[in-house]
Every structure is written in C-alpha cells, then in structure tokens.
Amino acid sequence: MTAQVSSSAAPAVSIVVPVRNEAxxxxxxxxxxxxxxDGRWPYEIIYVNDGSTDATGERLLAEMxxxxxxxxxxxxxxxxxxxxxxTGVRFARGTIVAxxxxxxxxxxxxxxxxxxxxxxxxxxxxxxxxxRLGRKDTGFKKxxxxxxxxxxxxxxxxxTRDTGCGLKAFRREVFLAMPYFDGLHRFLPALMxxxxxxxxxxxxVDRPRLSGVSNYGFFDRLxxxxxxxxxxxxxxxxxxxxxxxxxxx
Numbered sequence: 413m414t415a416q417v418s419s420s421a422a423p424a425v426s427i428v429v430p431v432r433n434e435a436x437x438x439x440x441x442x443x444x445x446x447x448x449x450d451g452r453w454p455y456e457i458i459y460v461n462d463g464s465t466d467a468t469g470e471r472l473l474a475e476m477x478x479x480x481x482x483x484x485x486x487x488x489x490x491x492x493x494x495x496x497x498x499t500g501v502r503f504a505r506g507t508i509v510a511x512x513x514x515x516x517x518x519x520x521x522x523x524x525x526x527x528x529x530x531x532x533x534x535x536x537x538x539x540x541x542x543x544r545l546g547r548k549d550t551g552f553k554k555x556x557x558x559x560x561x562x563x564x565x566x567x568x569x570x571x572t573r574d575t576g577c578g579l580k581a582f583r584r585e586v587f588l589a590m591p592y593f594d595g596l597h598r599f600l601p602a603l604m605x606x607x608x609x610x611x612x613x614x615x616x617v618d619r620p621r622l623s624g625v626s627n628y629g630f631f632d633r634l635x636x637x638x639x640x641x642x643x644x645x646x647x648x649x650x651x652x653x654x655x656x657x658x659x660x661x
Contacts, residue, residue, distance in 0.1 A: 423481070424507060425455040425527055426584070428500030430493050431514030432462040437621070438471040441516050442482065448520040453527065458483045459514070460500040463490030494594045501587050509587065511597070513578035515621040518542070522616040526581035529612040538586045538609025539600055542579030542616040575601060579616050 427445055431438075442457060449455045461469050461484055472484045485503050487496065501509050508530050512518035522542060529540035575598050582600070590596065590603050601611050 422505045423454040423456045425449070425453040426500075426504035426506035426509045427455060427457045427523065428460065428497060428504060428509055428511045429457065429514045430460045430462055430496030430500065430511075431464065431468060432490055432496075433464045433466045433468060434514045435464075435467040435471050437514060437516050438468060439475060441514065441520070442475055442479065444520040445512075445523070446479070446481075448523050452524055456481045456483060456505060458485060458500045458503055460496040461486045462492070462496040463487045492594055494596050494598075497597050498592060501584060504584055507584055508581060509584050510581040511578055517619055517621045518577070518579045519617060519619055522579055522614060523581075525614050525616075526579060529614060530581045530583065533610060533612055536610050537612055538582060538604040538607065540581040540612045540614055541575070541601060542577040543574040543613050544577050544618040545615055575599065577616065579614075 427449070429441070429445075438459075445457055457479070459472050459482070461472065469484070469486065472482070476482045476484065483503070485499055487499065497511055500511070508527055510523050510527055512520060512523070526540040526542060530537055533540075578597075580597075580600065582604075586604070586607070586609065587600075590600075590607070596603070604611055
C-alpha cells in the first residue's frame with residue numbers, strides 16, 4: 413500500500429472513509445465532509461482505496477491537489493471493509509477517528525455530533541455510534557439488517573439496534589487495542605463494552621447513495637457475519653477482570 417501524507421501539523425481528528433469503485437462519489441462527499449468540519453477541529457480526511465478498478469484513485473489524486481488535508485491509502489487488492497477501516501485508523505494521526513461509508517448514504521453533517529460526544533464523554537466513552545433513521549436501503553436489505561441486528565443483540569446483549577451504520581467515532585488507541593478480525597467494525601459496541609467503555613448513541617438520518625451500486629455485498633455481511641458472531645460471543649465469555657497489581661521494590 414502507498415500513502416500520500418500531508419506535511420502539516422498533526423490533526424486532532426481523522427476522518428476515515430473506506431471506498432471501492434466509488435469514483436463518481438469522491439468529490440461530492442469530500443466537499444460535504446469539509447463543509448461539516450471546517451472551523452471546528454484541525455482534521456484530515458483519509459480515503460482507503462480498497463483495490464478499486466475504476467477511476468477512484470485518479471479522482472482522489474485530483475482532489476488532493478486542492479485539499480492538503482486529504483490523504484489516500486491504497487490497497488493493491490480489495491481486502492474488505494473491515495480491513496480498509498483498520499488500515500485507515502493505523503495511518504490516522506488524530507487522537508479521535510470518525511468513520512463513514514464512501515457511497516454518500518452516511519451524511520457528513522452528523523460527524524460533529526459524533527466527535528463531540530467522544531470528546532464530552534472523556535476517558536469513560538469509547539465509542540459514539542450512529543443509529544440510522546429512515547433507512548433508504550432496498551426492502552430486502554432492510555429485512556436482512558433487521559434480522560441480523562436482532563440475532564446479534566439477543567446473543568451479545570450489546571444494547572445496539574444498528575451496528576451496520578458506518579458513522580462512528582472513537583479514540584484511535586482504543587480501537588487499535590481491540591482484537592482484530594474481518595468484520596470487527598460491525599461488533600464495535602459489544603467489544604467496547606467488553607473492555608469496560610461506555611457507548612453514546614447518536615440518531616442520524618439515512619439517505620440514498622449518491623451514485624452507483626453497493627460494492628460490499630450480501631455474502632460479505634451475512635454468512636461470514638454468523639461466524640464472527642460466534643467468535644465475539646466466545647471473546648466476551650472468556651473475558652477476565654484485570655487483577656490489581658503493584659510493583660515490589
């Protein structure tokens with residue numbers, strides 16, 4: 413993978429956008445992110461180009477010439493949404509990271525609410541999670557998500573009705589301390605609770621994607637998700653409290 417890195421001072425906030433074959437959505441979404449954050453925090457926007465085969469990379473390069481806060485991290489081949497998010501967090505320089513999907517369905521105007529919730533919560537809050545209202549997905553996708561969320565909540569009891577929303581904010585070091593696996597981004601609430609962190613929920617309004625069709629499909633979310641659910645359940649069951657310890661000198 414390669415990265416273009418701005419030489420400016422380290423930002424307080426990093427926005428991570430995983431993207432694959434979303435060329436027509438690049439410029440409009442970047443403009444919306446900038447409009448939402450300008451004047452609020454020093455920030456950077458990190459697009460993780462997950463093996464795109466269209467003009468996504470070229471569109472990002474064109475935007476980078478005009479926006480010094482924009483960076484592109486490129487995967488040579490597609491590795492999936494979770495891997496793309498983790499790559500972006502690894503490259504991020506902000507202490508708080510916010511994520512959103514690259515298709516435009518997540519409205520960037522909610523980013524300040526999520527970032528502000530993490531700041532206000534202090535060390536006790538590990539995650540601010542968006543929960544979508546007015547879903548604009550197809551009927552099949554809505555049913556699929558409703559079933560998946562219901563089964564997950566019944567097993568993990570994470571208190572979250574919508575883990576699939578791409579709008580999230582968290583502290584970088586907390587995310588990177590989580591056990592990594594493909595699908596991690598869908599289980600962040602349960603894993604944050606496992607580590608003893610609180611979660612703040614922010615209602616966000618869903619909207620149709622700006623252009624094109626979904627590039628992360630049904631089998632990415634369902635069958636692999638079943639195995640991930642079993643693994644997360646095992647992790648939670650195996651969690652042991654950290655014993656008190658003092659150094660003897």
